[in-house]
Amino acid sequence: MAPRFEARIRIRSDADIVAARRQGRALAEQMGFSSTDVTVIATAISEVARNIVQYAREGEVVVSATREDGRDGLTIVARDQGPGIADVVKAMQPGYSTANSLGLGLPGARRLMDDFEISSRVGEGTTVTMTKWQR
């Protein structure tokens, strides 16, 4: 399943969070997502990109158009080589946060998207892959 379009945004500061969600919004609009879904996608990107800035300092967000079983989707991959998450199950619980934030970031992004996967290894980093399918 090769992506038909891909944009890669380096995440190093809070300004990059805005750049990432702008890219995601542009692609979602181009793919014909509803304005509600465009906003939902941009919001999910904001949360995962902020997670990178907050916990790993730097990483990347890749947004791409994908197709699977005849469906079009927009996939977001947020990747970092940060400290990793010791307890992923716990991190996915709303309200759990180690950085004095609301702890809504990852569980919130999962609720916003259709598919959500997270893999993390302590000392190696975290990768979040999430997709919104076109209705």
Next chain:
Amino acid sequence: MRVPILKQGEYLIASIQSALTDQELSQLKDDLLDHAGRTRARGVVVDVTVLDVMDSFAARTLRSLAHMLDLLGAATVVVGIQPEVAFAMVQLGLTLEGVSTALDLEEGLAFLQAKAA
């Protein structure tokens, strides 16, 4: 970019002009607290009409701004949340607990006036 803060009578109006970084949003919070204290404002309107995303950071910043202004004796009203943004906020599980909201600037000012009366 710094968000301009206008004074109208006893009220302050901050109209966000473009997407804001976390830092710019925090700056707005500091500026509004500073202005509200100096001008003895009774109320503050934050116009978020142009914001296409209200994520957990933005919601948290607005909530703490409203609580801090409340301690200074000023009411806060957030105006202009777009329907799509409201949808995404609810999906995300965000609330603006303790923050008053209104449809637009006019409604926001009317709300503050009614509150002061």
